[in-house]
Amino acid sequence: MMTCATAVLALLGATAFDQTFDAATTAYDEGDFGSAAHLLEQLIAERVEDPAVFYNTGNAYYRMDRLGAAIANYERALRLSPDFEDAKQNLAFCIGKTQGRLDRSLPPDWEQGLLFWHYGLAPRTIYRIAAVSWLAFWTVLTLRRSRPVRGLGSTAVMLGLLTVAFGVSAWAKAHPPPLAVAGRPAVAVRFSPDDGAALRFELQEGDRVAVDLRRDGWSRVTTAAGGRGWTRDNRLFFVGPPYERPNFDAATDEQGLELRQREPES
Amino acid sequence: MSTALVIMVFIAAPAVWGQVSVTVSNHTVEVNKPFLVTVEITGKNVHEPTLPTLPGLVIDSRPRRREERFTIGGTNVTEVRMRGYAATVTRVGAIEIPPVTALIDGRLEKSASLRLTVLAGTEEPVLPIQSRKQPVERGPLTIDAAVRTEAEVKQARVFEHAPVELTLDLWIYTGIGVSDSPLYTKYPDATGFYAIPQKPKSIGSETRTRDGRNFRVTRQRQMLYPTAPGTFMIGAWEWTGIAQVRTERGRERHELSRITEPIEVTVIPLPPQPDTFTGAVGSFSFDAELTETTVVQGTPTRLVARITGMGNPDSIGAPSLPDIPDAYVAPPDTDTQQVPNRDPAQATYERSFSYAITPLLAGSLAIPPVEYCYFDPNDSEYHTERAGPFVVRVLDAPEQQPDILVSVADGSGEDILPLTERTGSLHPRRSSLVMPLIILLPPLAYTALVLYLRRRRRFDEDARFVRSYHARTRARRRLRNVLASARPMDELHHALRNFIADKFDVTAPATTSEDARLLFKSEEVDPDVAEGLLLILRKCERARYAGDAPSPDELTALVHGAAAGMDRLESVHKAGVAPASRDGRVES
Numbered sequence: 001m002m003t004c005a006t007a008v009l010a011l012l013g014a015t016a017f018d019q020t021f022d023a024a025t026t027a028y029d030e031g032d033f034g035s036a037a038h039l040l041e042q043l044i045a046e047r048v049e050d051p052a053v054f055y056n057t058g059n060a061y062y063r064m065d066r067l068g069a070a071i072a073n074y075e076r077a078l079r080l081s082p083d084f085e086d087a088k089q090n091l092a093f094c095i096g097k098t099q100g101r102l103d104r105s106l107p108p109d110w111e112q113g114l115l116f117w118h119y120g121l122a123p124r125t126i127y128r129i130a131a132v133s134w135l136a137f138w139t140v141l142t143l144r145r146s147r148p149v150r151g152l153g154s155t156a157v158m159l160g161l162l163t164v165a166f167g168v169s170a171w172a173k174a175h176p177p178p179l180a181v182a183g184r185p186a187v188a189v190r191f192s193p194d195d196g197a198a199l200r201f202e203l204q205e206g207d208r209v210a211v212d213l214r215r216d217g218w219s220r221v222t223t224a225a226g227g228r229g230w231t232r233d234n235r236l237f238f239v240g241p242p243y244e245r246p247n248f249d250a251a252t253d254e255q256g257l258e259l260r261q262r263e264p265e266s
Numbered sequence: 267m268s269t270a271l272v273i274m275v276f277i278a279a280p281a282v283w284g285q286v287s288v289t290v291s292n293h294t295v296e297v298n299k300p301f302l303v304t305v306e307i308t309g310k311n312v313h314e315p316t317l318p319t320l321p322g323l324v325i326d327s328r329p330r331r332r333e334e335r336f337t338i339g340g341t342n343v344t345e346v347r348m349r350g351y352a353a354t355v356t357r358v359g360a361i362e363i364p365p366v367t368a369l370i371d372g373r374l375e376k377s378a379s380l381r382l383t384v385l386a387g388t389e390e391p392v393l394p395i396q397s398r399k400q401p402v403e404r405g406p407l408t409i410d411a412a413v414r415t416e417a418e419v420k421q422a423r424v425f426e427h428a429p430v431e432l433t434l435d436l437w438i439y440t441g442i443g444v445s446d447s448p449l450y451t452k453y454p455d456a457t458g459f460y461a462i463p464q465k466p467k468s469i470g471s472e473t474r475t476r477d478g479r480n481f482r483v484t485r486q487r488q489m490l491y492p493t494a495p496g497t498f499m500i501g502a503w504e505w506t507g508i509a510q511v512r513t514e515r516g517r518e519r520h521e522l523s524r525i526t527e528p529i530e531v532t533v534i535p536l537p538p539q540p541d542t543f544t545g546a547v548g549s550f551s552f553d554a555e556l557t558e559t560t561v562v563q564g565t566p567t568r569l570v571a572r573i574t575g576m577g578n579p580d581s582i583g584a585p586s587l588p589d590i591p592d593a594y595v596a597p598p599d600t601d602t603q604q605v606p607n608r609d610p611a612q613a614t615y616e617r618s619f620s621y622a623i624t625p626l627l628a629g630s631l632a633i634p635p636v637e638y639c640y641f642d643p644n645d646s647e648y649h650t651e652r653a654g655p656f657v658v659r660v661l662d663a664p665e666q667q668p669d670i671l672v673s674v675a676d677g678s679g680e681d682i683l684p685l686t687e688r689t690g691s692l693h694p695r696r697s698s699l700v701m702p703l704i705i706l707l708p709p710l711a712y713t714a715l716v717l718y719l720r721r722r723r724r725f726d727e728d729a730r731f732v733r734s735y736h737a738r739t740r741a742r743r744r745l746r747n748v749l750a751s752a753r754p755m756d757e758l759h760h761a762l763r764n765f766i767a768d769k770f771d772v773t774a775p776a777t778t779s780e781d782a783r784l785l786f787k788s789e790e791v792d793p794d795v796a797e798g799l800l801l802i803l804r805k806c807e808r809a810r811y812a813g814d815a816p817s818p819d820e821l822t823a824l825v826h827g828a829a830a831g832m833d834r835l836e837s838v839h840k841a842g843v844a845p846a847s848r849d850g851r852v853e854s
Contacts, residue, residue, distance in 0.1 A: 017692035025685055047694040056685045090682040099627060102564060131704045138708030142715055201594045201624060225564040227624075 017048050024056065033063040044243050051081040058087070062094060067206040068183035069246060070094050072237035075104075075208070079176060079239070081122050098206030099185075103224035105210035107177050115169055123173040130166035137163050178211040180221065180236040183246075187236070189229035193218035200229035211238070284309030284370025286377040288363070290353075294383045300352045300506075300521050302330070303363070305377070307347045309370035315349060318364035325353040330449050330506075330521070352449075352506065352521060355384045407479065409511065409520055412439035414481075417454060417503045417526040419490075420611075426536050427547035427581050428643035430459065430490040431611045434466050434503055434526075440473065440480045448507040449521065454528075455501030459490035460578060462610055469609045489610045491547075491578040492533040500529040536641055540648055544585060546640035548577015552585075554636050554653035562661045566596070566622040569656065571636055579604070579615040587621060588634040596622040623658070631658040730771045737768035738836045748825050755815060759806030762799065762828050769839060779803040792838055798831040 024039035037060035043053050058073035074091035077084050106112065118126060137159035144152040182203035190197040193215060203209065209221035219236060222228045238244050284307070291302040303325060305315045317325050331350030336343055355361055360383055365376040413436075420431035432454065438444045453466055466486035474483050492498060503526040510519050536547070550573050557568040571585050579602050587595060598619040605614040625631045635654035642649055725732055744761030751757040763777045770785055777785070779800055786796035802824055808814040816824060 015691050015693070017694070018688065021688050021692055025687075028685055043692065047696070048692045049695050050688065050692055052686050052688045053692070059682055059685055062682050086683045086686055093682050127701070131701070134704065135708055138712050142712050145712070145715060145719065198597075199594075202626070204626070223564065227564070 017043055017046065021048075021053065021056075024060070028056070028060055028063070033060045036060040037064060037069075041246065045245060049080065049241070049243065051077040051084050051087065054080070055084065055087050055090070058090060058094075062090070066183075067094055067097060068181045068237050071098075071206050071208065072181040072183075072239050075179060075181070075239045076243065079123070082120050083122075094206060099204040102207045104179065104208040105177065105222060105224045107172075111172060115172055118169040118172070121169075123170070126166055126169045126173055130163060130170045133159050133162040133166055176241075179239040180209055180211045180219065181239065182207040182209070183235055183237045187231055189221060189227070189231045191229060193220075193230040197230070201227055203231070203235075209236075211236075284312065284368075284373060284375045286315065286366055286368045286370070286375050288366050288377040288380055290363075290380060290382065293381070294385060295355060296385050297358050298354055298356060300354050300523050302521060303351045303353045304331070305349045305351070305366050305368075307349075307368045307370060307375075308344065309375075310342065310344060311371050312345050312347050313369040314347075315366050315368040317351065318366060320361070320364060322357040323353065323355055323361060323363065325351050326450075327351070328450070352523070355382065358384050358386050360384070407439065407441075409509065409522065411477075412442050412511070413437065413444060413507070413509060413522050413524060415503060415505050415524040415526050417500075417529060419500065419529050419531060422530065423532045423534065424492060425547065425641070425643045425646070426495050426533055427491055427493070427545075427578055427641075429548065429577065429611075430492065430500075430531055432456075432466065432488045432490055432500060432529075434486040434488075436484040436486075436505065437474075437476070437481045438484070438509075440482055443510040444507050444522075448505055450504070450506035450523075452502075452504040453488075454503050454526075455499075456488075456490050458494065458496070458498040458533075459492050459500075460580070462489045462491070462578070462613070467608075467610055487610050489613070490531075491581070492531065495533045495535040498531050498533060500531060502526050502528050537646070537648070539641075540639055540650075542586070542637055542639040542650060543641070543648060544583035544639055546573065546577060546582045546638075547643060548575050548581070548640065549642050549644060550575030550577065550582070550638075550640050550649075550651075552638040552640075552651035552653060554585075554656075556633075556656050556658065559657070560659040560661065561625065563625060563628045566624040567658055569621045569623055569633065569636070570618055571598075571621075571638070571653065572616060572618045573638060573640075574614065574616045576612075576614055577640075579617060582615070582617040582640075584619045585636050585638045587636060590623060590631070590633055592625065592627045593631055593633075594624040594626065596624070625658060625660040628660050628662045631660050632656075633658065733768045733771055737765050738832060740768065741765035741832050742829070745825055745829055749822065754821055755806050755809035758821075758824060758828060759803065759810060762803055762806065762832075765832050765835075766799070769835065779807055789839070791835065795831060795834045795838060798827060799835065802828050802831065 020039050020043055024036045024043075027033075027039065028036035037057060040053055040057040040060060043050075044057065054073045054077035058070045058077065061067075061069035061073060071091060071094050074087045074094065077087040078091065081087070137156060140152055140156045140159055143149065144156060182205050185205045187203040187205075187207075189200050189203060191200050203221075203223075207223070209223050211219045211221055213220040214233065217233050218230045219233050220228065220230050221236070237246065286308075287306045289304045289306075291304075295301045305317075307313075307315060317327060328351075329349040330352050331348065333348040335346040335348075337346070338344075360381060363380040363382065365379050367374055367376040369375075416435040416437065418433055418435075420433070421428070424430055434453075466488040468484065468486050471482055471484040474481050490500070504523070505525070506521065506523040508519055509522050510517065512518075552571070552573050554569060554571040557570065559567070561567045569587070573582050573585075582602075584598055584600070598621045601618045601620070603616045603618075605616065607613045623631075623633065633654060633656040635652045637650055637652050639648055639650045641647070725735075741761050741764065744757065744764070748754050748757045748761065763782075766782050766785065767773060767777045770789060772781075772785065782803055783796070783800055785791075786800070805814075805816065805824060809816065
């Protein structure tokens with residue numbers, strides 16, 4: 001059935017990426033969630049960064065009982081499209097399923113104060129506005145140089161300010177606070193990046209943490225409540241960008257349910 | 267007259283020489299009774315004396331008295347250094363104290379030897395009654411009995427880590443005066459014990475009666491905690507002080523030394539310990555409390571356990587908390603406080619252990635009872651006290667901020683929403699040149715425009731610059747016509763002359779070779795370049811005025827030479843350099 005769908009799509013001139021997406025949708029509908037997630041991860045690996053791709057990936061992981069991976073992909077979708085209502089709903093639903101129901105760490109206070117207006121805008125929108133205001137600024141400057149007209153100076157100043165504002169916003173969108181999601185139950189967070197270090201606290205699957213340092217396979221994480229410590233990278237799902245590949249193969253993760261028992265973290 | 271002067275000189279002379287003299291407080295002393303040896307050293311540059319050694323003679327090398335005096339006579343400064351040492355003789359009979367030596371003014375000087383008579387111990391002179399408040403005297407009082415030291419422990423047999431109360435009493439007859447600060451004291455050596463305080467602490471003085479006489483008793487106390495089982499000796503307490511007494515002979519000062527007997531203490535091991543024993547030995551009370559009984563999930567509360575009582579505070583270990591599911595327990599913070607008390611034996615300590623407990627789940631967190639086990643040496647029993655259990659109400663973590671990235675959706679459905687469809691064709695995100703171009707092109711274009719406009723304005727406003735700018739082009743054009751011209755030398759002359767005039771903004775017809783030479787000189791043109799062009803100019807002038815026409819080959823060479831010279835002049839002289847002249851004539 002998947003082969004037929006692919007052939008039809010090929011006849012219709014769809015791109016290979018579209019075909020992969022549609023094949024993943026078909027697999028999902030047939031209940032083969034592992035294959036669906038695997039196909040969608042291939043798109044992500046090919047740098048197809050689309051909110052719909054991330055959303056559907058999240059759904060597939062949820063069906064596979066991979067709560068952490070599902071939450072991470074919904075977060076990815078919302079970073080690209082903050083007004084994606086379905087992603088918001090599903091994210092909230094999955095957060096409700098977690099044990100901790102921990103908040104996500106907020107951006108720094110200065111950023112929240114300065115860029116309070118940009119959180120509802122998609123990155124693409126901000127990039128476009130920034131580019132347009134940049135071009136307009138130089139155009140007005142050029143006009144003012146070649147043909148001085150009253151009012152062009154103040155227009156240039158306003159455009160310049162607009163450019164700065166959206167430029168900073170674009171930079172913030174391109175460099176979001178690193179976020180990760182605990183990918184399994186009872187993720188140990190220790191005082192130092194050492195398996196022998198004392199346990200500081202534990203994250204439950206789906207808990208979201210900010211990551212401010214990564215070193216030698218360890219990440220220093222901070223919860224919204226301020227708890228901080230080190231944990232292994234392979235216990236986390238990094239929201240990104242960059243969108244890292246998961247540390248498991250979704251297609252063969254049938255025994256994942258068994259593996260995700262509470263592992264004794266020494 | 268002269269004889270008297272010599273005597274005086276001889277008498278005076280020894281005063282400036284270094285000398286050492288020794289005196290004793292008594293030439294007749296009792297065996298084992300301390301007496302004072304005083305050494306006096308006189309000289310300009312004196313050093314400490316070297317005391318003699320003799321069997322049977324014990325001199326304490328630590329001076330009990332120190333004094334330095336300086337006398338200035340003219341340019342001479344003489345020091346008199348006095349040292350007083352306590353000494354005892356341990357055998358009866360006569361003894362000769364050897365000379366005491368000292369380095370004075372670079373020379374080793376020595377004192378005379380001293381002869382002492384040592385007697386066996388005899389009764390000291392009777393002390394008279396000093397105060398009417400004294401009770402009825404019972405016989406004469408010796409100095410031995412007037413000052414006494416006593417050391418005792420309250421417990422000679424104790425458990426390991428249990429306290430040993432050491433008390434030091436100084437008894438001083440009220441009829442004599444004894445300085446509060448002893449000359450010397452050495453506290454008992456307490457090896458094998460942990461001492462609080464490190465030195466015995468004075469806890470006060472009182473008047474007591476003994477043998478019908480009043481004594482002022484000064485008491486010091488120290489708590490000792492044995493660190494291991496076994497038999498230990500608490501060493502002697504040595505005390506030396508000065509007593510002033512009034513006897514039949516009058517007022518006298520006596521240096522008195524007293525020493526107590528060592529004390530044996532037996533330390534027995536603790537009875538078999540229960541598993542929960544914390545190591546605390548003493549009399550304690552235990553309690554624990556929570557700082558907050560309602561917290562938000564992920565926020566810690568503190569369980570503070572306090573142990574209060576008398577005992578070695580360092581032996582008070584932390585209570586072991588029971589397992590608390592669904593919570594993280596951090597290692598405790600420890601704090602030790604002492605309830606101030608003058609008497610170390612009455613000192614009370616409070617040690618607290620504060621545990622941060624972070625509930626991981628919302629709801630109700632039950633903390634089982636906390637136990638504390640200690641050993642009380644008073645009844646030789648282990649005691650276990652309990653506090654708790656405790657309950658902490660854990661609230662849910664608050665909802666997310668709706669205006670930051672993700673608003674809190676209802677999430678109250680029973681399942682997630684279905685898949686979504688793609689909106690249009692999917693494409694990978696590729697590194698695009700568009701954004702860098704958008705960023706870079708506008709400022710580059712603007713900069714280019716500004717430069718262009720600036721140049722154009724210059725062309726419009728600066729004639730000198732324009733002339734110089736176009737000089738080479740015009741000259742090239744003329745040079746191309748030279749060979750085909752009917753009068754090539756005139757044409758060449760014209761081209762070269764106009765080029766120089768345009769270059770330096772002078773009037774062309776007025777530019778002769780001589781003018782050109784002066785112009786080149788004033789403009790500091792490279793001599794090689796100038797010479798080449800001048801040569802061609804002169805050739806042209808000769809051809810014109812003297813009829814000295816060159817051959818075709820020579821003409822071609824002149825044209826090429828002129829072109830090369832112009833190029834060189836163009837390269838070394840940038841367009842727009844203001845020439846020296848203002849009216850087109852070169853000033854000679």
